[in-house]
Structure formats: structure tokens, C-alpha cells
């Protein structure tokens with residue numbers, strides 16, 4: 001994402017609109033190019049960037065939008081594309097959760113805009129650390145140079161028989177290349193990817209079957225026309241249904257040896273962004289509300305049938321312990 005923003009010519013004086021509901025990395029890269037991140041609120045069903053909020057945040061300095069395909073559910077790309085076209089903005093997709101997702105038949109990363117994937121250890125496909133950028137040829141060529149010190153393209157082969165020692169540096173680049181060892185891990189992962197993805201779908205289905213009818217929970221929504229990558233399974237706790245809040249729910253899961261997590265602490269609650277841009281909770285009502293209600297259940301391709309049963313049983317044992325009693329009328 002950093003090298004893509006550099007190649008897109010985003011820098012000081014520019015504003016980049018992104019989702020308040022994301023990992024800090026999305027905003028950090030905007031800071032790294034000297035531009036201003038402008039976080040906006042999300043839609044309550046998917047927790048993805050809300051197109052109306054994007055439109056409201058556009059100023060004469062806005063240059064780009066970074067949507068996040070949160071949890072593996074594609075962001076509303078049609079609406080965002082039309083906003084971007086109307087206002088002459090660029091789009092860079094944060095596709096860290098998006099590998100394996102589809103939007104109206106097109107795989108995330110196969111569309112017209114650059115998309116940045118993460119291969120971090122927790123992601124759907126991993127190389128330990130690292131990632132991948134897809135997008136238009138010209139941008140990919142430019143970032144290829146930036147990711148290896150800014151050395152001209154031919155420098156990649158300078159230690160091979162056909163290579164030359166001569167290279168040029170037209171701009172100062174970074175050391176963002178993937179190592180061969182990481183790539184070898186990735187190739188093995190790639191062979192297993194379809195199998196791991198179908199397991200993620202089965203796990204999501206089992207959780208939704210178990211929890212969708214219960215008044216304490218809101219299960220994840222999949223909008224029409226999208227294919228979910230199921231990077232995360234994010235359960236929303238309905239306020240008032242239980243006598244405990246999310247934090248205690250998390251501790252109760254931990255006490256039952258279930259490794260849950262929270263995605264995300266929204267940007268407006270992180271001190272750097274909160275202080276620097278004076279971000280107020282009332283400007284992000286949806287994110288502020290769900291920040292205290294979401295919990296990510298275990299989700300990966302290695303979960304066994306028994307693992308999933310254990311998670312479901314643990315959740316119901318917490319519910320039974322802390323359910324508010326309803327007095328019959």
C-alpha cells in the first residue's frame with residue numbers, strides 16, 4: 001500500500017479517505033507518504049466504507065479512496081467507483097482480507113484498481129510476512145522498481161548470467177521485495193488455498209446456523225452479488241441481551257480456552273489519530289457503537305469439526321450463564 005501510494009503520486013497536501021473500521025496499517029501508509037488520512041464511518045451491516053460518508057468527506061484536496069474489504073466481504077466497489085469517477089479520485093483497495101473474495105463475479109484484485117493483499121501469518125494465504133499488489137501494468141511496473149531500492153527494472157537480474165551490473169535509480173525506493181524462501185511457502189499455500197477456503201466457508205456456515213436465531217447475536221451479513229472470503233467471522237453482541245459486555249464475553253471465551261479476537265479498534269480510538277486529527281466519537285456513530293459489540297470467533301482452514309463444536313458450546317455456555325431473564329407478561 002505504501003509503494004502503491006508513492007507510485008500513484010499521493011503526497012503532502014493530499015487527503016486520502018479511508019474506512020475508520022480498519023487496521024492501523026491502512027492509515028499509517030497514508031501518513032508515511034505525508035498525506036492526510038480522512039477516516040469515515042461504515043455501513044452497519046458489513047462494517048465496510050459507507051459511500052454516503054465518503055461523498056460527505058470529499059474536499060478540494062481529496063486524491064484517493066482506500067476501501068477495506070472488511071472480514072473478507074467486498075466493499076461496495078460500484079458505488080465507490082462512481083464517486084471516484086465523478087470527483088476524479090483514485091482508488092487503492094486494502095485487500096488484506098480479500099483474497100478469495102468476489103465482487104459481481106470479479107475476484108478481488110482482478111478489477112480495474114490496484115489492490116494490496118497481505119500474506120501475514122493470520123491471513124487467508126500466508127508467506128509468514130509479506131504481501132502482493134495487483135493492478136494496472138503501469139502501476140505494477142512502477143511499484144516493482146520502488147520495492148527494490150528504486151533500481152531500474154533490469155537490476156532484478158543483475159546476478160544472473162544474462163544480467164548487467166549497470167542500473168539506474170530514478171527515485172529512492174524501499175526494500176519491500178518478497179524473499180525466495182517466503183515465495184516457496186506461498187506456492188505451497190497456493191496449492192492448498194481452495195481447500196482452506198472451502199473449510200472457511202463451512203465454518204462460517206456452522207457458526208451462522210448455530211447463532212443466527214439467538215437474540216443475543218447478530219451474525220455476519222453477505223450482500224447480494226458478492227463472494228465472501230471469510231477471513232474473519234465477526235459476531236455482533238446485541239446490547240442488553242446478556243448481563244455482560246463484550247470485554248467480559250471475551251474473557252469468558254478465553255477461560256474456556258477459545259482464542260477469540262477483536263477486529264478492529266477503530267482509528268478514531270487510537271491515540272495518534274485521535275489526537276492529531278481531533279477525531280470525535282460522534283462523527284463515527286456506527287463504528288463507535290460496534291467497537292464495543294464485535295467479537296471475532298476462531299476462523300481458519302485448519303479448524304476441525306470438533307473445534308467448531310467446542311466454540312459453539314463455549315458460546316452457549318456463556319450465554320446460559322449470563323442471559324438476562326425475561327419476566328413473562
Ligand SMILES: *Cc1c(COP(=O)(O)O)cnc(C)c1O
Pocket residue numbers: 022023025026068094096097117118119120129130131
Ligand atoms: C493485516 C492487515 C494489513 C497489514 O498487513 P501486513 O501484511 O501485516 O502489513 C492491512 N490492512 C488490514 C485491514 C489488515 O487486516
